[in-house]
Amino acid sequence: MSAHASPGSFTGTSPVWLKTPDDVNALVPALWSATASKDASGVLTVGGVAVPDLVANINTPAYVLDEVDFRERARAFRDAFTGYDVYYAGKAFLCTEVARWVAQEGLFLDVCSDGELSVALRAEVDPAKIGYHGNNKAPMELRRAIVAGVGRIIVDSFAEVERVAAIAAETGVVARVMVRVTAGVEAHTHEYIATAHEDQKFGFSISSGDAFEAVHRLLDAPNVELRGLHSHIGSQIFDSSGFEVAARRVLALQARIRDELGTELPEMDLGGGFGIAYTTQDDPSTPKALAEELTAIVEHECRGFGLAVPHLSIEPGRAIVGPSMCTVYTVGTVKEVALDGGITRTYVSVDGGMSDNIRTALYDADYSATLAGRASSAGPVLGRVVGKHCESGDIVVKHEFLPADVAPGDLIAVPGTGAYGRSMASNYNHALRPPVVAVRDGESRVIVRRETEDDLFATDMG
Numbered sequence: 001m002s003a004h005a006s007p008g009s010f011t012g013t014s015p016v017w018l019k020t021p022d023d024v025n026a027l028v029p030a031l032w033s034a035t036a037s038k039d040a041s042g043v044l045t046v047g048g049v050a051v052p053d054l055v056a057n058i059n060t061p062a063y064v065l066d067e068v069d070f071r072e073r074a075r076a077f078r079d080a081f082t083g084y085d086v087y088y089a090g091k092a093f094l095c096t097e098v099a100r101w102v103a104q105e106g107l108f109l110d111v112c113s114d115g116e117l118s119v120a121l122r123a124e125v126d127p128a129k130i131g132y133h134g135n136n137k138a139p140m141e142l143r144r145a146i147v148a149g150v151g152r153i154i155v156d157s158f159a160e161v162e163r164v165a166a167i168a169a170e171t172g173v174v175a176r177v178m179v180r181v182t183a184g185v186e187a188h189t190h191e192y193i194a195t196a197h198e199d200q201k202f203g204f205s206i207s208s209g210d211a212f213e214a215v216h217r218l219l220d221a222p223n224v225e226l227r228g229l230h231s232h233i234g235s236q237i238f239d240s241s242g243f244e245v246a247a248r249r250v251l252a253l254q255a256r257i258r259d260e261l262g263t264e265l266p267e268m269d270l271g272g273g274f275g276i277a278y279t280t281q282d283d284p285s286t287p288k289a290l291a292e293e294l295t296a297i298v299e300h301e302c303r304g305f306g307l308a309v310p311h312l313s314i315e316p317g318r319a320i321v322g323p324s325m326c327t328v329y330t331v332g333t334v335k336e337v338a339l340d341g342g343i344t345r346t347y348v349s350v351d352g353g354m355s356d357n358i359r360t361a362l363y364d365a366d367y368s369a370t371l372a373g374r375a376s377s378a379g380p381v382l383g384r385v386v387g388k389h390c391e392s393g394d395i396v397v398k399h400e401f402l403p404a405d406v407a408p409g410d411l412i413a414v415p416g417t418g419a420y421g422r423s424m425a426s427n428y429n430h431a432l433r434p435p436v437v438a439v440r441d442g443e444s445r446v447i448v449r450r451e452t453e454d455d456l457f458a459t460d461m462g
């Protein structure tokens with residue numbers, strides 16, 4: 001077991017004594033945002049702001065967003081994927097401030113709901129640089145997007161083909177669309193976040209012929225400009241083989257469209273889904289390596305089919321915002337629970353939980369954690385960070401080595417919570433959703449405020 005070995009495979013005989021207090025105090029840089037560090041006294045600093053000072057003002061739980069890190073990751077994708085349009089997938093996390101950062105860094109923006117579109121438009125993102133997803137966009141929502149001049153509508157069903165065509169004809173506004181296809185790929189990720197196998201709700205199946213039929217109908221629709229095919233195989237993916245199989249099948253469809261309908265669609269979107277490190281067991285790729293791999297895959301497949309390489313786009317969400325944010329909690333109670341074999345597990349209850357991070361409960365996701373306010377010389381114990389909700393599955397971090405003296409009042413920080421943390425947060429048990437605080441150059445700024453009791457009562461009409 002290495003110094004930073006994950007406790008994820010704990011079986012009851014894990015040699016926790018091989019971990020030293022220094023290991024437990026240390027930050028593993030690969031899991032943290034660029035400006036995060038700990039000093040000798042164990043104080044976590046992000047963006048030049050000491051986290052204990054920050055939360056003394058804004059309280060916990062709180063999401064802390066490292067602006068420099070976010071912008072660097074956005075730029076890294078933009079610069080590595082030269083010649084591509086890089087859409088930041090706003091479903092991972094979106095607010096008006098972040099939408100502005102995205103635009104400032106020269107990225108496009110992927111939205112997948114009317115609400116996300118509202119945020120993008122409020123932030124004055126150029127509508128032409130917005131891609132609009134969704135398997136069930138209502139006619140009113142489509143109309144709003146088309147009239148606003150949204151750059152790409154990603155059409156997902158035959159009902160939507162008709163709706164888009166009708167709105168474009170009626171309003172006289174040209175609708176620029178892509179067709180979301182499912183390539184029949186079993187992506188190596190959790191079942192709930194894989195999206196290219198046949199038996200799920202997104203897109204048109206290539207193998208059944210539906211994708212071809214959708215293309216056919218859209219090419220015939222007046223005032224609709226079909227720009228290309230779109231394939232997103234899933235999320236938190238490390239292995240490029242899924243992209244390779246998908247690209248081959250999507251380009252086979254592109255070749256069929258050329259052969260039977262006499263046109264080569266000018267664009268192709270490869271989707272997002274690039275994995276990040278939640279624990280030391282994860283070994284993510286870099287934007288540069290991903291760009292090289294994906295470009296080589298597409299060029300190779302295009303050569304095989306005798307196709308021109310289309311203008312390409314991607315949609316990373318998690319790989320940009322995921323590592324940029326951490327969540328800071330305060331410990332409320334600590335409980336030793338005896339396991340089989342004379343081992344104990346230390347349950348560390350914090351002041352948030354599944355309402356601010358549903359991913360552990362929903363996808364069995366792994367996270368890591370560290371004390372954020374002090375160093376400890378105590379030996380490590382096998383800890384589990386749990387929330388305060390009325391569910392035994394209310395787990396934030398399933399396994400982590402924590403110092404044996406972890407105690408009420410300690411601050412715990414969980415890295416890698418930027419993607420699908422705040423964006424999937426809920427009010428379960430009437431929890432108030434935490435704020436997002438952007439930190440940079442020693443300054444902090446609340447960019448999403450904490451919910452208040454008034455927010456709860458606002459919808460309670462009793």
Ligand SMILES: Cc1ncc(COP(=O)(O)O)c(C=O)c1O
Nearest residue numbers: 089232235272273315316317318
């Ligand atoms: C169509 C589409 N594009 C992009 C993404 C972003 O995925 P990720 O955040 O894993 O990059 C998703 C989510 O899985 C998606 O459904």
Ligand SMILES: N[C@@H](CCCC[NH3+])C(=O)O
Nearest residue numbers: 193195235236359419420
């Ligand atoms: N919400 C998922 C991924 C997004 C799925 C979007 N198609 C997660 O937290 O991993």
